[in-house]
Amino acid sequence: MADAATAVIEVRDVHYAASGRPIFAGLDMVVRRGRITAIMGPSGSGKTTLLRLVTGQVNADRGSVSVFGHDMATLDREQLYAVRRRMGMLFQNGALLTDLDVFENVAFPVREHTDLSESLLARLVWMKLQAVGLRGAARLMPTELSGGMARRVALARAIVMDPQLLIYDEPFVGLDPISMGVVLRLIKRMNDALGITSIVVSHDVQELATIADDSYLMAGGRMTASGSPRQLADSSEPAVHQFMTGGEEGPVLFHYPAPDYVGQLLGTPE
Amino acid sequence: MSAAGNGPLVSGLRRAGSTALFLLQVLAQCLPALARPRQLAMQIYNTGARSLVIIMMSGLFVGMVLGLQGYDLLHRFGSEVVLGQAVALGLLKELGPVITALLFAGRAGTALTSEIGLMRATDQLTAMEIMAVDPLRVVVAPRFLGGVIAMPLLTAIFSVVGLFGGQLVGVQQMGLDGGVFWSQMQGAVDLHDVAEGIWKSLAFGAACSLIAVHEGFTAEPTAAGVGLATTRTVVASSVLILLLDYVLTALFI
Numbered sequence: 001m002a003d004a005a006t007a008v009i010e011v012r013d014v015h016y017a018a019s020g021r022p023i024f025a026g027l028d029m030v031v032r033r034g035r036i037t038a039i040m041g042p043s044g045s046g047k048t049t050l051l052r053l054v055t056g057q058v059n060a061d062r063g064s065v066s067v068f069g070h071d072m073a074t075l076d077r078e079q080l081y082a083v084r085r086r087m088g089m090l091f092q093n094g095a096l097l098t099d100l101d102v103f104e105n106v107a108f109p110v111r112e113h114t115d116l117s118e119s120l121l122a123r124l125v126w127m128k129l130q131a132v133g134l135r136g137a138a139r140l141m142p143t144e145l146s147g148g149m150a151r152r153v154a155l156a157r158a159i160v161m162d163p164q165l166l167i168y169d170e171p172f173v174g175l176d177p178i179s180m181g182v183v184l185r186l187i188k189r190m191n192d193a194l195g196i197t198s199i200v201v202s203h204d205v206q207e208l209a210t211i212a213d214d215s216y217l218m219a220g221g222r223m224t225a226s227g228s229p230r231q232l233a234d235s236s237e238p239a240v241h242q243f244m245t246g247g248e249e250g251p252v253l254f255h256y257p258a259p260d261y262v263g264q265l266l267g268t269p270e
Numbered sequence: 271m272s273a274a275g276n277g278p279l280v281s282g283l284r285r286a287g288s289t290a291l292f293l294l295q296v297l298a299q300c301l302p303a304l305a306r307p308r309q310l311a312m313q314i315y316n317t318g319a320r321s322l323v324i325i326m327m328s329g330l331f332v333g334m335v336l337g338l339q340g341y342d343l344l345h346r347f348g349s350e351v352v353l354g355q356a357v358a359l360g361l362l363k364e365l366g367p368v369i370t371a372l373l374f375a376g377r378a379g380t381a382l383t384s385e386i387g388l389m390r391a392t393d394q395l396t397a398m399e400i401m402a403v404d405p406l407r408v409v410v411a412p413r414f415l416g417g418v419i420a421m422p423l424l425t426a427i428f429s430v431v432g433l434f435g436g437q438l439v440g441v442q443q444m445g446l447d448g449g450v451f452w453s454q455m456q457g458a459v460d461l462h463d464v465a466e467g468i469w470k471s472l473a474f475g476a477a478c479s480l481i482a483v484h485e486g487f488t489a490e491p492t493a494a495g496v497g498l499a500t501t502r503t504v505v506a507s508s509v510l511i512l513l514l515d516y517v518l519t520a521l522f523i
């Protein structure tokens with residue numbers, strides 16, 4: 001509770017199970033205002049699920065998740081929408097609306113939430129599209145975009161309402177080095193210039209290290225390490241070291257829990 | 271274990287209950303949807319105009335068959351002159367609304383289900399939720415209303431084309447007098463019969479659209495889940511249409 005004043009998100013001792021399978025057991029995390037917080041962890045460790053908790057799509061079984069000082073579990077629909085209006089989220093696959101073109105996709109939240117005149121709205125959308133370098137693609141439909149382009153459009157859409165908190169789920173996957181650099185700098189710039197708080201979920205340890213202020217490493221349903229990217233990289237703890245260097249051998253299991261391999265190959269009934 | 275998934279009756283009842291609850295939620299969002307005429311018109315176009323060709327072709331053939339069968343039947347009693355009346359009543363009260371609704375379920379209903387189901391599967395509905403935009407208001411309500419409005423229009427077109435088809439067979443092929451055909455029809459069909467058709471088509475429109483959007487909205491977010499939901503739309507719609515048809519007919523007679 002030390003930095004309640006600067007904490008935008010506080011996750012306290014969260015336990016959560018999906019379809020009876022425990023995913024979190026005692027998860028703690030604090031995201032501080034105006035900083036870029038990286039969340040790293042092996043595939044399937046629950047990073048996307050954590051974002052679902054933070055955005056109020058699901059509620060924790062135990063423990064609390066508070067965002068902007070609101071306990072997400074206690075909010076009714078109106079209040080939840082009010083909190084969500086202050087955040088923007090970039091989905092793992094973009095999640096663009098397929099029946100609208102690029103321009104209208106970016107304009108969508110503005111049209112829904114404001115009564116801006118058509119010329120003001122257009123100016124706003126052009127600015128955001130320019131920021132992600134896709135002003136020329138404004139009239140393309142989502143199906144005509146590559147995966148990386150779709151992600152950049154989704155980013156423009158996520159920032160068009162000037163949110164205070166931006167959440168990125170795997171923003172770098174499938175981006176070429178140029179776009180990746182652009183997105184990295186964009187995250188950094190919005191964070192610095194506009195004071196937006198950012199959460200970035202990613203496996204790209206090296207890239208993240210260049211922009212993140214704080215980082216968390218997740219495994220086995222909890223945060224196994226936290227600190228600056230530097231501290232994590234220098235950590236001698238086996239699990240952290242294994243993840244940061246990408247080794248298969250170590251305390252973090254690459255394999256999803258399975259019956260004995262040789263036994264299964266030889267067809268022994270389980 | 272709880273009662274989860276216990277037999278087809280229980281799961282069917284559960285589904286019916288969840289559909290009814292969904293109806294209330296959608297109805298609450300219909301007023302805001304009415305306030306956006308452009309979106310609504312778009313959905314009426316999507317569900318209505320795209321079903322036009324199949325509706326008109328089916329209407330023509332159904333009318334022609336009615337003409338043939340009706341002529342054959344009435345001829346045995348020597349009363350071919352009332353063919354116009356028979357075709358008109360059959361189409362307006364019964365075949366028009368029912369067949370239009372069945373075609374609607376197969377053409378527009380499945381399209382609605384798979385469209386909304388795919389939006390679910392590709393996180394579009396979730397993305398709206400995170401943008402604090404209610405997908406029930408933006409996606410579901412306009413499509414539901416569009417279907418409810420399109421159905422009576424399609425039914426009217428079906429019936430009119432059907433009458434033309436009946437006339438084609440009765441007058442052009444079988445040689446009935448055109449004047450007798452139309453005047454018989456005009457004399458025998460009153461407003462009550464037309465109203466029956468309109469009420470039926472409104473009820474079918476609401477039922478088909480509701481099932482279609484509900485199946486899509488609750489589809490499992492996978493390719494197989496969307497396929498299954500689409501199938502369920504056709505099956506549930508068809509059964510409900512015939513059931514409702516019996517109930518409404520009993521009410522009107």
Ligand SMILES: Nc1ncnc2c1ncn2[C@@H]1O[C@H](COP(=O)(O)OP(=O)(O)OP(=O)(O)O)[C@@H](O)[C@H]1O
Binds near residue numbers: 021023043046047048
């Ligand atoms: N609805 C669900 N029912 C059951 N298990 C689920 C459900 N959703 C997620 N899981 C499980 O929760 C775990 C975490 O999933 P999640 O999508 O959060 O992982 P992730 O860290 O985002 O992985 P990735 O890096 O591959 O995106 C996985 O093991 C997954 O099998």
Ligand SMILES: [Mg+2]
Binds near residue numbers: 047049092169
């Ligand atoms: Mg994920």
